[in-house]
Amino acid sequence: MTVVAPLIGVLALAAVSAAGARIGLTTLFCVVIPYAAILVFLIGVVWRVLSWARRPTPFNITTTCGQQHSLRWIQSSPLENPHTRLGVIGRVLLEVLLFRSLFRNVKHEFVSRENAAPRLAYKASPWLWLGALAFHYSFLVVFVRHYRFFSEPTPRSLQIVEMLDGFFQIGSPTIFVSGFVLLAAATFLLLRRLLLPQLRYISLPVDYFPLFLVIGIALTGILMRYTAFRTDTAAVKNLCIGLMQFKPPAATEPIGAIFFVHLTLVSCLFAYLPYSKLSHMMGVWLSPTRNLIGASRMRRHINPWNYPVAVHTYEEYENEWRDKMKAAGIPVDKE
Ligand code: HEM
Numbered sequence: 059m060t061v062v063a064p065l066i067g068v069l070a071l072a073a074v075s076a077a078g079a080r081i082g083l084t085t086l087f088c089v090v091i092p093y094a095a096i097l098v099f100l101i102g103v104v105w106r107v108l109s110w111a112r113r114p115t116p117f118n119i120t121t122t123c124g125q126q127h128s129l130r131w132i133q134s135s136p137l138e139n140p141h142t143r144l145g146v147i148g149r150v151l152l153e154v155l156l157f158r159s160l161f162r163n164v165k166h167e168f169v170s171r172e173n174a175a176p177r178l179a180y181k182a183s184p185w186l187w188l189g190a191l192a193f194h195y196s197f198l199v200v201f202v203r204h205y206r207f208f209s210e211p212t213p214r215s216l217q218i219v220e221m222l223d224g225f226f227q228i229g230s231p232t233i234f235v236s237g238f239v240l241l242a243a244a245t246f247l248l249l250r251r252l253l254l255p256q257l258r259y260i261s262l263p264v265d266y267f268p269l270f271l272v273i274g275i276a277l278t279g280i281l282m283r284y285t286a287f288r289t290d291t292a293a294v295k296n297l298c299i300g301l302m303q304f305k306p307p308a309a310t311e312p313i314g315a316i317f318f319v320h321l322t323l324v325s326c327l328f329a330y331l332p333y334s335k336l337s338h339m340m341g342v343w344l345s346p347t348r349n350l351i352g353a354s355r356m357r358r359h360i361n362p363w364n365y366p367v368a369v370h371t372y373e374e375y376e377n378e379w380r381d382k383m384k385a386a387g388i389p390v391d392k393e
Pocket residue numbers: 197200201203204207234236237238240275276277278279280281282283284289291294298317320321324327
């Protein structure tokens with residue numbers, strides 16, 4: 059059920075939108091649902107970010123992967139445990155752009171030895187990192203390339219991206235590598251969950267649902283571009299520019315059921331994003347173990363909402379009880 063329920067969910071979305079296309083519910087599927095999805099997305103983003111921003115950070119959380127800067131003769135680790143703002147920017151950027159902590163994801167297993175007890179060994183495990191990089195970067199390129207539907211004329215910078223992505227051209231239409239890489243990477247991430255027993259054990263429907271959504275989006279997109287399911291891209295562009303200007307065309311030319319499925323899955327992905335684990339896209343920037351300066355040995359971190367506490371110092375205590383303490387033979391600081 060863990061795998062089947064999200065799969066059925068995505069297939070149901072596809073079936074409903076294809077049926078909507080058949081009975082001519084163009085306004086509902088091409089205007090109302092995309093607008094509603096953007097609204098739900100924006101509300102979700104604001105809610106998420108505000109709720110994270112409200113979380114207290116009473117301590118300076120220093121990650122101890124590397125030595126913090128302290129004494130001159132101890133070598134510090136400026137990227138693992140940066141004590142400057144520049145170091146923190148470097149750490150966050152390496153995390154966001156290269157998924158650095160994922161790169162250090164190692165696999166451990168028992169290696170049997172002759173006449174000796176098995177030994178625990180650590181090995182590099184770069185496949186998840188490579189798959190994740192391929193997935194995210196291809197998604198970014200595909201996403202950026204779609205801007206051509208929303209702009210007239212297509213900006214020069216976008217034409218350059220299209221040219222680089224389409225270097226593999228062997229005919230018409232130009233083959234965009236990123237679309238296929240996206241499909242392959244999402245399928246790899248899905249198979250990894252399905253085929254590795256340990257991973258399947260900890261996977262939940264919410265882990266499968268976004269993968270099925272992305273696979274559905276990439277698959278319908280590829281079908282639209284390279285197969286007999288081709289859509290009228292001029293009509294799509296007309297619709298997208300209308301939506302951008304809040305003037306959706308009153309009667310859209312028939313675009314094809316596959317486009318309805320593509321757009322409904324995209325709308326669902328957007329509406330779902332801020333409320334799901336996909337929000338890591340925003341959260342990584344606000345992660346305290348990445349963005350706090352490891353300078354707790356150099357500077358005292360004062361809890362920002364500390365309120366004044368009425369304390370009774372030892373000095374005051376002794377002043378109060380000095381006579382009695384002396385009479386009882388208890389040593390005092392001041393005679
Ligand atoms: C999360 C956002 C989206 C993703 C990941 C995505 C993915 C894809 C992919 C992989 C393709 C195959 C061709 C290519 O590589 O460009 C494609 C094609 C297509 N997509 Fe999307 N898409 C997204 C959003 C949209 C939106 C918002 C629209 C329109 C409102 C749209 C309309 C189309 C159309 C019309 C095609 C066929 C392109 C052609 O024939 O040249 N897509 N999409």
